[in-house]
Amino acid sequence: MKTLSFQSIIFDMDGTLLDSSFAMLQSVNHVRGTLGLEPVSKEFLEYSINEPDCDLPMLFYGTKEYVPQHKEAFKQHYLTFANDYIKVYDGVHELLEYLQALHVNISIATNASDFFAKNMLEHKNLLHYFSHIVGANCVKNPKPNPDMIHHIATNTQIPLSHTLLVGDSIKDELAAKNAGIAFCFANWGYGVGSAQSSKYSNIKELLNFLEQHTQRQ
Numbered sequence: 001m002k003t004l005s006f007q008s009i010i011f012d013m014d015g016t017l018l019d020s021s022f023a024m025l026q027s028v029n030h031v032r033g034t035l036g037l038e039p040v041s042k043e044f045l046e047y048s049i050n051e052p053d054c055d056l057p058m059l060f061y062g063t064k065e066y067v068p069q070h071k072e073a074f075k076q077h078y079l080t081f082a083n084d085y086i087k088v089y090d091g092v093h094e095l096l097e098y099l100q101a102l103h104v105n106i107s108i109a110t111n112a113s114d115f116f117a118k119n120m121l122e123h124k125n126l127l128h129y130f131s132h133i134v135g136a137n138c139v140k141n142p143k144p145n146p147d148m149i150h151h152i153a154t155n156t157q158i159p160l161s162h163t164l165l166v167g168d169s170i171k172d173e174l175a176a177k178n179a180g181i182a183f184c185f186a187n188w189g190y191g192v193g194s195a196q197s198s199k200y201s202n203i204k205e206l207l208n209f210l211e212q213h214t215q216r217q
Helices: 021-034 042-050 056-061 068-085 092-101 114-123 147-156 170-179 203-211
Strands: 002-004 008-011 105-109 132-134 163-167 182-186 198-200 214-216
Touching: 008 147, 021 042, 021 056, 021 068, 042 056, 068 114, 092 105, 092 203, 105 147, 114 132, 132 147, 147 163, 147 170, 163 170, 170 182, 182 203, 198 203
Parallel strands: 008 105, 008 163, 105 132, 163 182, 182 198
Antiparallel strands: 002 214
């Protein structure tokens, strides 16, 4: 029987498993339109959501923090239209099937709300692969803070030394570093990692890396 040295693999969602930036762009620009603001570009949105120091409420809506009206307008628009625009990256189903066959615990750590995450993953027939879906609303601090990783480790009882995070942004990389776990950079996503991160251009390359860390028992 084959086993993987990583007993727990945590995935970021947007830009790692799902190509959802166009869907987010439509909803952000919908809210901006209600405020009389000009649309932002897809490139601007992708850069902004992945930079740790970006003030997103100010950048997107000109407010110091997200206000309930903006959050509700985004939510309703996103739930209505997002699933028409979201795509699953090539190879994701095969990757998750491979990990499931090796009895790896698979989780999600996303800076989106877990409500949005579960909705999208269910619509794309991915939800059943994951033991835990941890959103920014589930912990005190989102990535790059390691709260989500610690939350998952506590609930799975799998040591951090046997945990791997896969993500597409510097926020993910820093979260892994802050938690002291291994990290793989999904270079097919939106963000830019540091020179120190192990980067993979596609899921096939990531699978090759994981296969190098399997052994027969």
